[in-house]
Amino acid sequence: MTITEAPKIVTSRLRYEDSHTLDRYLATGGYEALRKALTMAPEAIQAEVETAGILGRGGAGFPAGIKWKTTMALPGPHYLVVNGDESEPATFKDHMLVERDPHQVIEGALITAYATGCERIFLYVRGEFALGLERMQAALNDAYKFGAVGRDIFGSGFSVEAVVHPGAGAYICGEETALLESLEGKRGFPRIKVPPKIIPATVGVYNKPTVVNNVETMSNIPWIVMNGGAAFAALGAGRSTGTRIFSLSGHVKRPGNYEVEMVKTTFRDLIYAPVYGGGIQGGNNELKAFIPGGASSPWFGPQHLDLPLGQDEVAQAQGTLPGGGGSMLGSGSIVVMNDATCPVRAAWRLARFFARESCGQCTPCREGTGWLDRIMFRIESGSGRMEDLDLLLDVSDNIAPGLAFPYPMTTICFLGPSSPMPICSALQMFRDDFLVHIKDGGCPYG
């Protein structure tokens, strides 16, 4: 087991009960990074973030510094949208950061707004996070009173307004362009992106250049400003620098959010180390499979335990899809399944999730996710047919041609082509389980 000595960059304050208050924030060095940033040139801050190499912590993993640079090069007005619409199944890290350390998110956003020349910040918080919305609003009110937000921040001459914006229940709004639509008061339909010209960084909210960054990404910015990009880049390895919060859930003894050093830590460390997951819970305490990066990611098995927690390392691994390819760290959520888990049931539930959450714009997703849900449900409930196995792959291949990872895009956003990933993984790894369901006319796991 490797437990590295990396500092806790975004979770250090959480040991205090009152970590969400301004008093605690100030007592633990809060808003010092903003003061420092305001004495620096915006380009110098961007350079530090680019040196840090921090990859976006929302799921797509795009380098934040590059995103910023694109927006900075364009004429204003610029906007900053903080994506706190965390809805990827089994991801609960942003929920924690919003509830437990809202000032850290706000400070990161203020520094980002200063660096990228944004005149307004939208703090988009998932609607269901009622306590998070209240904590974020209270923190913003306090930050205004403290002079950290608003006109002429700390006498620097820099001004920025911020508003807390609630979502209203739609997984798709975590997708950044759907989030922008939602922020404009519309249905959360993802927009067509044409990189590198037409992306939120160039054409975002109100069609203006917009930086969209995840809550955890924002939470890292104060530390990077205080300690320098090189100190951040010294942690981790390769393209995956720094630490990252992993949401660990399912059949582990100690589910929770753990901030660990990237790459230097493996799935095995996270799942089995006594200070993290503490090992498998239930069944015969053996691991059957795990989901490495949210519902959208192809599954892994025990043979993948020693893979490092790195974006490229996981993508380049030999995975479990019929068409080859690895998986992804995605939103940083790891779901552990013990040996008593029915893989058909688990994969069906995810299929159902995608069917419910498809926005309906693109045919392969709107129709395909429904097909997958219904076929999986009839297999799990005992009405499956032998030809359903090929049908699953056929429908999947229409949504994500090649059944590989990464997949080609057949739809506007990633929801569609990621929906067959769990099913294809499960079918490849546990074909016998599917066969038993069909032959015995029911779920052998009861």
Add this chain to the structure above:
Amino acid sequence: MSKLAGEFLTRARETIAAYPGSRSALIPLLHLAQEQDGHLTGDAMEHIGELLGLTPAEVMGTASFYDMFFTEPVGKWLVSVCTNIACLLNGGYELLAHAEEKLGVRPGVTSHDGRFTLEEVECIARCDEAPCLAVNWRYFGKVTNGRFDELVADLESGKLNDEVPTHGTLNRVRREAPA
């Protein structure tokens, strides 16, 4: 009768002023209307349209997309039980079955006395305490059947009145920013 009124209208105007584009206030205003009436009434949606310069169809078009908005009355307490992957692995469906039996309703249905609406929801991001649920979007984790029964009793006795405000009340902290 259910236009935004009194304090709700004041808050609506404050909210609109916080955005550079007024339509951005649509979702926050729909939450306000739901806080006032418990669900979205036709009158409230029409009124919101007037405030924002939108047609009723535009307002309804947005409202109908989002799971948290209800255009029919719901119970005093909206009980949202998660059954997504982490909860599924830790008894989410068993909890949902127990909730159905205890409250006497299927998911999506309101009890005869109008007190409880039960719903099955997707991941609500409290997976370290699976199985979990929310009542009027206040979260409860590690919910055993016994804990569920206690929760119902505590709601009915008023013990949780502060912790669990009425349905639709999302954010009790009002924006305070110098104009």
